[in-house]
Amino acid sequence: MEFLTKKLEILMSSSIQDEFKVFKDELRKLNIEVQKVVKVGNGSMDFHEVFYKSPRYEEVKSIYVQRHNLDSMIEKFKQAYH
Structure with a gap:
């Protein structure tokens, strides 16, 4: 069971990174540089x-x-920077 939990955490982590990659890419198009993303909470x-x-x-x-x-x-x- 612990193995499955770890595997799920890894999958969720890569999913989060993928989502934030799209976010970063979209902001880069607006000339905004995302420097880091920190999980809080x-x-x-x-x-x-x-x-x-x-x-x-x-x-x-x-x-x-x-x-x-x-x-x-x-x-x-996009609304604020266009």
């Missing part, structure tokens, strides 16, 4: 802090996102 409230550098600001900014909200966050960035 526990399993039931799975948030990620995204640190990014935008041409609008000198300093690195961060936002908190949930995986299921990545698409809506991309849309918000």
